[in-house]
Amino acid sequence: MPDKSFSLSLTKKIKRFSKTIRPDPDKSISIRSFILGCICEDISQAKNVLESEDVLSTIKCLKKLNYKIIKIAKGEYKIFGKGVGSAFTKRNTELNFQNSGTAARLITGLLSTNPDIQVKLNGDKSLRKRNMSKLISLLSMFGASFYPKGKKTFPLTLIASEMPVGINFTSGTSAQLKSACILAAINSFGTTNIYEKMASRNHTENMIKNNKEVFKIIKNDHLKIYGKKSLENFKIQIPNDPSSAAFFAALTLLNEKSTLKIKSVGLNPRRIGFYKTLKKSGARIYMKNKKTMNGEIVGDLIVKSSKLRPIFSPAKDFSSMVDEFPILFVIAALTPGKSVFKGLEDLKNKESDRVNEMKKIIQKLGVPFVYRKGTVQIKGAKKKDYKDKTLKVPNLKDHRICMSASVLALISGAQTSIKNFETVFTSSPSFLKIIKQLGGKFEKK
Numbered sequence: 249m250p251d252k253s254f255s256l257s258l259t260k261k262i263k264r265f266s267k268t269i270r271p272d273p274d275k276s277i278s279i280r281s282f283i284l285g286c287i288c289e290d291i292s293q294a295k296n297v298l299e300s301e302d303v304l305s306t307i308k309c310l311k312k313l314n315y316k317i318i319k320i321a322k323g324e325y326k327i328f329g330k331g332v333g334s335a336f337t338k339r340n341t342e343l344n345f346q347n348s349g350t351a352a353r354l355i356t357g358l359l360s361t362n363p364d365i366q367v368k369l370n371g372d373k374s375l376r377k378r379n380m381s382k383l384i385s386l387l388s389m390f391g392a393s394f395y396p397k398g399k400k401t402f403p404l405t406l407i408a409s410e411m412p413v414g415i416n417f418t419s420g421t422s423a424q425l426k427s428a429c430i431l432a433a434i435n436s437f438g439t440t441n442i443y444e445k446m447a448s449r450n451h452t453e454n455m456i457k458n459n460k461e462v463f464k465i466i467k468n469d470h471l472k473i474y475g476k477k478s479l480e481n482f483k484i485q486i487p488n489d490p491s492s493a494a495f496f497a498a499l500t501l502l503n504e505k506s507t508l509k510i511k512s513v514g515l516n517p518r519r520i521g522f523y524k525t526l527k528k529s530g531a532r533i534y535m536k537n538k539k540t541m542n543g544e545i546v547g548d549l550i551v552k553s554s555k556l557r558p559i560f561s562p563a564k565d566f567s568s569m570v571d572e573f574p575i576l577f578v579i580a581a582l583t584p585g586k587s588v589f590k591g592l593e594d595l596k597n598k599e600s601d602r603v604n605e606m607k608k609i610i611q612k613l614g615v616p617f618v619y620r621k622g623t624v625q626i627k628g629a630k631k632k633d634y635k636d637k638t639l640k641v642p643n644l645k646d647h648r649i650c651m652s653a654s655v656l657a658l659i660s661g662a663q664t665s666i667k668n669f670e671t672v673f674t675s676s677p678s679f680l681k682i683i684k685q686l687g688g689k690f691e692k693k
Contacts, residue, residue, distance in 0.1 A: 258657035273298040285327030302348035357428025360392035361412035374645035414438035423449035433473035454543035487514035521568025563591025574652035599646035634660040
């Protein structure tokens, strides 16, 4: 996988296309497969794994915790489970999660109730900027300790709880925090109750729900985890990532006389807010060939060029499309009328401050972008030719900003330069290959 730093230059609009693509596999499920596989009994198998930098960082960290993971073929792995509470490593071993917030939060959750664990938690420049105070507060309830005291960002030292006991936890928009709680609870004494204030991604729950002695859904918003029970091994075929697919869907919707079929995409109801929201705004998006695999709905997306109306996104929909807001802002900027997005406070603590960074990009086109108290308003224009505009995206270490800016460039024709585009490989190593397949022109520098 390419790891050399490069900038991407885009100066020409994309032409009409009619294609079929297969986007990269789902990152969230790939990461969870390895973490859960390690604490199951016996050998688990995962196929169609995303082999991106975030997933490879996860594997490296798990191997440092004395777990055995073997690659059988491209995208296919065996995970040798050692049971609940089985992590082991030398004191003060450093776990570097690189850019992966998912790996950081979930593995920290896993280790927080694993006695005799003392590790250093670290990441790249982007991850070290992210506020971990909610994670620290949650895992402290199980008895874990973090040092230096009062510090909210990596690097941190974690000392696991020696006598973890189940807790009651109210979860919000973050599926990562909810999953960290589930992983901590699995190795705690007694019962943990999780009450969902908002429905966030439920991939972790889907992967363990067959373990009736460990996990129960009491109501849609009440989860019970019974600690110190064994997890059964599993075989999983990972669907393709609906978040990565969203960028190609956006390119199709905004381009003239274009059609795209996107194969084998995860259509979990808690992941498809992007598509549902755009359908309400007139997008011609169709879900075909739906089936259930490993507790996840999978199907094909058919997307056609559309005359869109302004977008309205209420706060309750935030968690179902948290990764797609940067590309939604691009769509709003190129759609006539005022689009409104609410409940975006947590969007400022992603790989970058995504609200502020997208505001800078879109305002360079002369499109009004206002953020106030968690709400974004974008007044899109009829104009779609911005060849006279120049966009320069700095090194933000944010894959979704890079991908969104490239789609904006291909549709608007703005003369665009995106620094450190290699960060896209953390989630979507096939992104540029697919853009090329659709006829997009770009230059690596």
